[in-house]
Structures are given as structure tokens and as C-alpha cells.
Amino acid sequence: MTTIDRYGVMGYPVSHSRSPVIHRLFALQTNQHIQYELLEVAPDRLEAAVRQFQRTGGKGLNITVPHKSEVARLCDQLSEPASTAGAVNTLSFREGEIRGDNTDGIGLLRDLAINQGITLDGANILILGAGGATRGIVGPLLEMQPSSLCIANRTIDKAQALAEHFSYSGPVSACRFNMVPVSEEYDLIINATSAGVRGETPPYPESAISEHTFCYDLSYGLKPTPFSVWAREHGAARSVMGWGMLVEQAAESFHIWRGVLPDTAPVLKQMTITA
Numbered sequence: 001m002t003t004i005d006r007y008g009v010m011g012y013p014v015s016h017s018r019s020p021v022i023h024r025l026f027a028l029q030t031n032q033h034i035q036y037e038l039l040e041v042a043p044d045r046l047e048a049a050v051r052q053f054q055r056t057g058g059k060g061l062n063i064t065v066p067h068k069s070e071v072a073r074l075c076d077q078l079s080e081p082a083s084t085a086g087a088v089n090t091l092s093f094r095e096g097e098i099r100g101d102n103t104d105g106i107g108l109l110r111d112l113a114i115n116q117g118i119t120l121d122g123a124n125i126l127i128l129g130a131g132g133a134t135r136g137i138v139g140p141l142l143e144m145q146p147s148s149l150c151i152a153n154r155t156i157d158k159a160q161a162l163a164e165h166f167s168y169s170g171p172v173s174a175c176r177f178n179m180v181p182v183s184e185e186y187d188l189i190i191n192a193t194s195a196g197v198r199g200e201t202p203p204y205p206e207s208a209i210s211e212h213t214f215c216y217d218l219s220y221g222l223k224p225t226p227f228s229v230w231a232r233e234h235g236a237a238r239s240v241m242g243w244g245m246l247v248e249q250a251a252e253s254f255h256i257w258r259g260v261l262p263d264t265a266p267v268l269k270q271m272t273i274t275a
């Protein structure tokens with residue numbers, strides 16, 4: 001009897017996740033036989049649920065909100081991006097061990113560079129928000145040698161702590177939403193707050209946008225997100241949602257698990273058409 005390798009996404013809540021659809025499309029495209037489940041797991045059951053998945057022969061998991069930091073404690077090995085970010089979005093179960101990776105950063109970089117044609121070398125970057133999503137992308141963004149990277153947050157202490165954590169890897173600073181430095185134009189503004197998901201539109205810094213600014217919302221939705229609407233209304237050059245990052249980070253996870261990198265273009269097209 002042939003067994004089908006099991007994968008899944010664990011989060012709370014998780015019913016909205018597009019990962020099962022994306023991984024099924026990748027599997028079809030690359031001729032891999034896999035099963036991919038949605039696993040809704042409350043924080044107090046995280047460890048038990050991961051260990052049970054491992055014990056029953058599961059091969060890999062995607063980990064999403066709110067478990068990305070907590071799950072790092074359960075890993076026997078962490079990749080360099082996961083260790084730098086202090087957050088894990090991909091688990092692999094091999095030979096009794098749990099390996100944790102983080103493909104969010106590379107997913108964002110691939111979307112920006114390949115799908116959107118954005119050059120980060122020498123760019124001025126502003127990130128809004130200083131939570132888990134920001135923690136996952138600052139390291140990879142700094143590796144692309146931007147001129148500056150400023151983290152703006154409602155709660156300044158969190159932005160300062162992140163800027164300090166990453167200060168050894170590049171020109172990173174912190175500020176409040178209403179004190180964003182505007183001596184130079186921003187080439188890229190990334191919304192990494194969870195405000196939109198909560199249906200809120202904070203006082204995003206209008207002075208940071210010019211007609212050269214590319215605005216990127218890590219969130220995505222069936223309709224334009226509040227941030228992408230705000231960016232368009234304030235004259236951004238372009239404003240996009242994070243569908244590309246979602247598909248690219250999934251492709252990197254698929255590669256880790258199956259050793260084959262799917263072609264993301266047709267899957268991205270299908271996701272945004274059906275969105």
C-alpha cells in the first residue's frame with residue numbers, strides 16, 4: 001500500500017488560510033502526491049498538536065498566527081533565517097527531529113524582485129508595525145543593502161527593540177507613526193501592522209508617500225485592504241497586497257519539503273483571479 005505524505009497548516013484561527021489550495025496546486029503541477037490539512041489549534045494545545053502530528057507520521061507543517069514565535073521552542077534545529085527572526089513558519093519532521101525554517105523573508109524578497117520588479121539595493125524603506133511580521137522580514141530586507149530602513153510603530157518601545165536587535169546587520173532606525181523622518185523620499189513602504197485585519201485604519205504617515213513610492217501590504221484580501229486604499233488615495237506610485245509573498249513563501253516551504261521548487265506564476269495568477 002502506498003502512503004501519501006501528510007502536510008498541513010496550523011494556526012488559530014486558520015479557516016481563512018489559502019495554503020491548502022496553494023499546496024494542492026503546487027503538488028498537481030510538480031506531480032507530487034501529498035495531502036495538506038487545515039489544523040486549527042489553540043495556543044495552549046500547540047505543543048501537543050505538533051508532537052501528535054509528528055508521531056502519526058506527518059512530514060511537515062506551515063505555522064501561522066499566533067504560533068510562529070512559540071513553535072521555535074519545539075524545534076531541534078533552526079535555520080539561520082528562523083533563528084534571526086525568532087519565528088518559524090515551516091516545520092519539517094525528519095528522523096525523529098523537528099527542523100524550523102522561516103520562508104516569509106525570502107517569499108517577500110522574491111515577490112518584490114521577481115514579480116514586482118523592485119530594486120532594494122540603495123532604497124529607502126519604511127516598515128509600519130513592529131510585531132512578528134516585521135521581525136520576519138527585517139533581516140532579509142537588510143541583506144539587500146538598502147540605504148535606510150526605518151521601523152515605525154504606534155508603540156515606540158517595540159520598534160526600538162527591533163531596530164536594536166537588527167542594528168548589526170544594517171542601517172536600521174525606529175520612530176513613531178507621527179515622527180517618520182522624511183528628509184529623503186521612501187522607495188518602499190511596507191504595512192506589517194495587523195490593523196487592517198482588525199478593520200482599523202491607523203494614522204499612517206501621509207508625509208512619507210510620494211509619487212515614487214511603492215506601497216506593499218503584507219495583508220491580502222478579497223477586496224483592497226484599508227492600507228492599499230490609503231496608499232492609492234495618497235498618491236503612491238503603486239500599491240499592492242501580499243498575495244505574491246503568500247505564494248512565494250509557500251513555494252519555498254514546498255521546496256524544503258519536496259526538493260522541487262514550483263513555478264509560482266500560474267498559481268499566483270489563479271489565486272488572484274479567484275480572489
Ligand code: ATR
Nearest residue numbers: 129130131132133134154155158193194195200202
Ligand atoms: P503580527 O505577528 O501579525 O505582526 P503582532 O505581533 O500582534 O502581530 O503585531 C501587530 C502590529 O500591528 C504591532 O506593531 C501593532 O502595534 P503596537 O505594537 O503598537 O500594538 C500594530 N497594530 C495593530 N493594530 C494597530 C492599530 N490600530 N494602529 C496602529 N498599529 C496597530
